[in-house]
Every structure is written in C-alpha cells, then in structure tokens.
Amino acid sequence: MRKWTRDNFSCPSKMRRLLGVMAGINYSRLGKGKLMAEHADVIVVGGGPAGAATAHYLAQNGVDVLVLEKATFPRDKICGDGLTPRAVGEVIKMGISLKEEDGWVRNYGIRAYGAGHEIEVPWPELASQPNWGSASKRTDFDEILIRRAVESGARLREGVTVTGPIVHEKSGRVVGVTARSTRDRKEEMSFSARFVVDAGGVSARLSTAVGREKAQNRPMGVAVRTYFESPLSQTDMMESWLELWAGKPNESEQLPGYAWAFAVGDGLVNVGLGSLSSTAKPSGVDHRKVLQAWLANTPPEWNLNEQSQRGPIRGAALPMAFNRKPHYANGLALVGDSGGMVSPFNGEGIAYALASGRLVADFIAQALLRPTLGQQDRAMAQYPEELRLELGGYYTLGRIFAALIERPEIMHLCVKYGLPRPTLMTLVMKLLSDAYDRRGGDWMDRLITALTKVVPKA
Numbered sequence: 001m002r003k004w005t006r007d008n009f010s011c012p013s014k015m016r017r018l019l020g021v022m023a024g025i026n027y028s029r030l031g032k033g034k035l036m037a038e039h040a041d042v043i044v045v046g047g048g049p050a051g052a053a054t055a056h057y058l059a060q061n062g063v064d065v066l067v068l069e070k071a072t073f074p075r076d077k078i079c080g081d082g083l084t085p086r087a088v089g090e091v092i093k094m095g096i097s098l099k100e101e102d103g104w105v106r107n108y109g110i111r112a113y114g115a116g117h118e119i120e121v122p123w124p125e126l127a128s129q130p131n132w133g134s135a136s137k138r139t140d141f142d143e144i145l146i147r148r149a150v151e152s153g154a155r156l157r158e159g160v161t162v163t164g165p166i167v168h169e170k171s172g173r174v175v176g177v178t179a180r181s182t183r184d185r186k187e188e189m190s191f192s193a194r195f196v197v198d199a200g201g202v203s204a205r206l207s208t209a210v211g212r213e214k215a216q217n218r219p220m221g222v223a224v225r226t227y228f229e230s231p232l233s234q235t236d237m238m239e240s241w242l243e244l245w246a247g248k249p250n251e252s253e254q255l256p257g258y259a260w261a262f263a264v265g266d267g268l269v270n271v272g273l274g275s276l277s278s279t280a281k282p283s284g285v286d287h288r289k290v291l292q293a294w295l296a297n298t299p300p301e302w303n304l305n306e307q308s309q310r311g312p313i314r315g316a317a318l319p320m321a322f323n324r325k326p327h328y329a330n331g332l333a334l335v336g337d338s339g340g341m342v343s344p345f346n347g348e349g350i351a352y353a354l355a356s357g358r359l360v361a362d363f364i365a366q367a368l369l370r371p372t373l374g375q376q377d378r379a380m381a382q383y384p385e386e387l388r389l390e391l392g393g394y395y396t397l398g399r400i401f402a403a404l405i406e407r408p409e410i411m412h413l414c415v416k417y418g419l420p421r422p423t424l425m426t427l428v429m430k431l432l433s434d435a436y437d438r439r440g441g442d443w444m445d446r447l448i449t450a451l452t453k454v455v456p457k458a
Contacts, residue, residue, distance in 0.1 A: 040066035040155065042364055043177060043193040045162045045206055048077060049350050050336025051199030052145035053357025056094055059153035061365040066191065067154055070161040070182050073146060077138040078316035079223045081270045082107075082238060082262050083350060086434050089129040090354035094148055098134050105265045107133045107238050110429055114242035114415035116249070119422065121429040126445075128437050133238065135264045159183055162200070164209050165332070166190065173373070174210060174332040195364050195380075197333045199357070202317050204324055204338040212334070214323045217279055218458075219344040219402040221318030224287045225272030227310040230261075230303045232269045238262040242415045243408075244273070244294050254408040257287070259294055271295070271304060274318075274347045278403040288313045320344040320402075321395040322458045327384040333360050341391070344398030345432045352391070359386055392457030394434065399458065401432075 042058055044051045047069030058065040083091065091098060098104040108131070109122035123131045136144075150156050159182040166176035176192035198206040204214075232239065241259040245252050257275030264270050273291040291313060298304045323340030327333065335341075336353030343352065360383050367379035405411045418424055427444045430436045436445040 037190045037192065038066065039192045040064050041193060041368060042195045042197060043068065043191050044197045044199055045177060046199035046201060047073070047146045047156065048142055048199060048201060048336065048353065049145055050338070050353035050357045051197070052142070052149045053094065053354045054197050054199060054335055054361050055149040055154035056152045057358050057361030058364060059149060061361065063365055063368060065154045067146070067149065067156045068160045068162055068177070068179060068191065069156065069158050072158045073143040074139045075142070077142055078314045079225050079272060081135050081137055081264050083134040084348055084433050084435065085123050085129040085131065085133050087348070087351035087354065088132065088134050090351055090358070093358065094145070094354070096144060096148055103265055105135045105263050107135065107236055107262060109237050110240050111237040112240045112242055112419065112425070114419050115412065117419040119419055119425050120237065121426055124430060124435050126435065126437050127440065129435065135262055135270070137264050160189065162206060165196065165206055166192065167210065173330045177206065194368060195331055195333065197335055197360060198338040199335050201337045202319050204334070207324060207332065207334055207338055210332060212324055212326070214319065214340065218323035218340060219276060219278050219320040219399055220323070221274055221276050221320055221342065221347045222287050222315060223272055223274040223318055223347055224291050224313050224315035225270055226313045227268045228271055228304050229267050229308045229310060230269045232261050232302055233263045233267045235263060242419070243412060244290065245297065248297070254412060257290065268310060276344065276402050276406055278399065278406050287315055318342045318347050318349065321399050325384070327387055328380045333364070333380070333383060335360055343434060344395060344402045345434070348434065351434070356387065359383060388457045393452030393455050395458035396455040397451060
C-alpha cells in the first residue's frame with residue numbers, strides 16, 4: 001500500500017482526486033467550469049434550524065462538518081417565528097441565551113377564542129421544558145443558530161445551491177453532493193463526505209433525487225403570515241382563534257383552519273392562518289384570501305389593516321407526521337422538514353428540527369468511529385428508531401386529530417363544547433403543543449404518554 005505523506009497533499013487537485021477515489025467519485029471536470037471540490041466528514045445541506053443544530057452538535061463532537069446554504073445570512077424564512085416551550089428548551093441546549101434584555105420576547109401561554117368563549121391556558125410547569133415560550137423574527141433567529149454552529153467549529157459556505165447527490169456507482173451510497181454558486185450559476189462545485197444530511201426543508205430535493213418521495217397518506221399543512229404594527233404586540237400570550245368566519249360569527253361562512261397572533265418585538269405581531277389536511281392532496285383553498293377575509297372582520301382597535309401591515313402575506317407548506325422516510329439509508333440522513341417532522345397537531349416545526357439535528361449528530365459521531373460501512377450503518381439505524389420511539393406515537397395521534405378537525409363543522413362542535421371546560425382545555429392544549437413530560441409528570445402527562453404507546457408508531 002502506498003504511504004501518503006503531507007507532501008502528497010501539497011497540490012489541492014491531488015488531494016481532491018484521492019478523496020474522490022476513496023469515496024468512489026469520478027472527479028473528472030464538471031462541465032466547462034473549473035473543478036472545485038472539497039471534503040468533509042459530514043455535509044449538511046441547508047442552514048436552517050435543523051441544519052444549524054446538526055452542525056453545532058457535530059462540531060462540538062470534533063467532527064469536520066460543512067454546511068451548504070443557498071442563501072446568504074441574514075435571510076427570511078416563511079412563518080415559524082413562534083417558539084413553544086419545547087422549542088425554547090432545544091435552543092437552550094444549544095447554549096443560546098433567550099434573555100429578554102437581548103430582545104427575546106416571552107409568552108406564557110395560549111389565549112384561545114371560539115364559539116363565543118375565551119380561555120387562557122398557561123404553559124404548564126414541567127420537568128423537561130421551561131414554562132414559557134418565545135418569539136423572534138426568522139431573519140434574526142436563523143442567523144443566531146447558524147452563527148452558534150460556526151462558533152462551535154462548523155464550516156459554512158453561503159451562496160451555494162446544491163444541485164444533486166453524488167451516488168457511488170456500485171453501492172448506491174450517497175458520498176457527496178454537486179452544487180453551483182447561487183449568484184454565478186456557471187460556477188460548479190462538488191463536495192465529498194462520509195455522511196450527508198438533508199436539511200433542505202419541505203422541498204427535500206436531495207432526498208427526492210434518491211427516490212425518497214413523500215407519503216400521500218400523511219397530513220400536510222399550509223400556513224400564511226404577515227406582520228403588523230398593532231397593540232396586540234403588548235400581549236404576553238399567544239392569541240389563537242380556533243374558528244374562522246368570513247364575517248360575523250355563526251352568521252357567515254366558516255373558513256377552514258385557525259388563526260394566530262403573537263408579539264415578535266419592536267411593536268410587531270406575527271399574524272397568520274394555518275389549515276390542515278389529513279392527506280397530501282392539495283385543498284384548493286386560497287389561504288391568502290382566507291386570511292384577508294378574516295382580517296377584514298377583526299376589531300378596529302387591533303389595527304390589523306393595510307396601513308399598519310409590514311410586509312407581504314407569505315405562505316409555506318408544512319410536511320407532517322414523518323411524511324418522508326427512511327430517515328437514514330445509504331449515507332443520507334433526513335432532519336427537520338426534509339423528513340416531514342412538523343407536528344400535525346399545531347404546525348410546530350422548529351422544536352423537532354432542532355431535536356432531530358441533535359439526535360442525528362449524536363449517531364453520526366458514533367458511526368464515524370466505526371471502521372467499516374456495515375458497522376457505521378448499524379449505528380445510524382438507531383437514528384430513525386429513536387425518532388420513531390420519541391415521536392411516532394405522538395404523530396399517529398396527530399394524524400387522527402387531523403382527520404377529525406379538517407372539517408369546519410366538526411371543529412365547531414369541538415370548540416363549542418370543549419372550550420368552556422378549563423380542565424379539558426388544559427389537557428387538550430398540553431396535547432396540541434407537545435407540552436407534557438414523557439416520564440413522570442401529572443395525570444394528564446401520564447394519560448398522553450399512555451395514548452402514544454397504545455397507537456401504532458408513525
């Protein structure tokens with residue numbers, strides 16, 4: 001066997017070709033542009049919460065991890081400004097302080113409206129997560145997360161659009177990605193790695209390219225939002241309207257979905273609407289028009305009008321309940337929205353994006369220490385199993401919930417008879433917001449845990 005010394009790597013092209021041989025990649029010239037190739041132990045595609053968390057925890061374990069992000073920070077991301085207590089707990093685990101003096105806005109529960117009733121449900125006291133939520137505009141939040149990953153030792157390449165996977169000809173293993181400059185589309189690049197993580201969001205183009213299509217029988221949500229300067233910015237609760245009416249309640253058409261409003265700082269509120277379908281089939285609903293119809297009938301004192309609106313109405317799809325699997329196979333792992341990890345109960349995605357990044361990083365760090373591909377894959381097989389054990393039952397309950405409430409008339413009955421009952425609503429809000437202790441806790445926590453164990457895993 002030829003002995004490789006430092007001198008053998010004095011020429012970058014030699015090193016790239018060696019890495020290519022090791023990975024089974026043919027590094028002949030890509031198109032007409034110059035060959036540009038890099039290697040990392042792990043490549044993370046996407047610099048959102050899932051990608052940032054993955055990179056942070058890998059770097060903390062001494063892993064050489066490279067994040068490829070098509071945009072340049074700071075950049076906006078549709079919806080997702082609100083952080084539930086579970087999401088707050090995950091952010092704290094990354095070593096990020098959410099102090100109010102640093103501009104973080106806190107909220108202490110949900111104020112829900114429906115069927116002529118109003119109820120306040122505070123975030124519960126739990127052992128596993130704080131009793132408060134938070135909010136931050138995604139332009140700020142995502143940059144904070146990715147900079148935390150860089151501080152931990154991750155490498156970041158911005159303005160790089162991943163165009164597809166590099167697949168080993170014989171094994172079918174994903175051993176890297178091809179990419180091009182987002183600005184200069186003629187500048188082509190390739191990156192090799194021992195593992196690749198798809199954190200590219202709902203489109204999951206990398207996963208789709210290797211045949212991991214979304215399941216049509218899993219729920220799909222849609223959310224639209226915009227910002228307003230409004231007195232609602234002074235509230236310390238997340239406002240939620242469980243019924244939407246085109247005009248006066250009970251005297252007009254009931255619209256599909258629910259609405260929300262919560263403070264994000266600087267006198268602004270995130271106001272939006274979400275709807276849910278029990279399958280991936282498009283609903284045909286124009287959600288922007290639904291939101292506009294609802295806004296037109298809000299109280300004038302809220303100031304939710306064109307004059308106080310700050311930014312356009314933007315929307316995004318919400319892939320739910322593990323709608324894309326497997327979460328690991330052949331060198332490619334899925335995290336966050338790429339793996340359909342949005343909750344079917346409430347459209348929450350950030351908490352699970354951060355948690356999946358933390359979990360996959362742990363298993364990758366373990367796998368990298370194994371000498372053979374077979375041993376590495378056995379270690380990585382624990383990642384989807386851990387996801388299934390942690391969230392599979394909960395997401396199955398969410399699928400049942402989605403099938404029940406996607407019809408407005410059923411939602412109306414649930415709200416009409418459920419909202420006036422504080423104990424019942426506390427239980428429901430615990431379930432909907434994933435604000436319960438998996439181990440121990442009160443009788444509500446134990447009931448929810450028991451239900452997640454008796455249903456099939458998603």
